Amino acid sequence: MATANDDVFDEFLTDRGHDVEEPSWERDYNKKRCPDCEGLHDLDATACRVCGWEP
Template identity: 55%
Template sequence: MATAPSSEDDLFDEFLSDRGHEMTTGRWERSYNKLQCPECGALHDEGSMSCTVCGWDPS
């Protein structure tokens, strides 16, 4: 028996991935010499471990 997704976002991600869309955002994006959050677009210094705006982290 499958488990239910924990949020509406998880449900939507599951729907898209079942239809062939890649849903992984496991890396920071780059903007000049800054790291850019792939979720909200906030810019951070090179050593950042997670987004201080939305809480996203690459793990």
């Protein structure tokens, strides 16, 4: 659960160029792309077979 302190901290990081969003799969046509290693997977993938990343 987010608190006011989390919001202030997120704003602090964002102001300094940091990404505060949760990483998730990126889409590339009809495939999922791993945000860590850019590996392509089928849409039903739950973990990256290349680097092991999981959302």
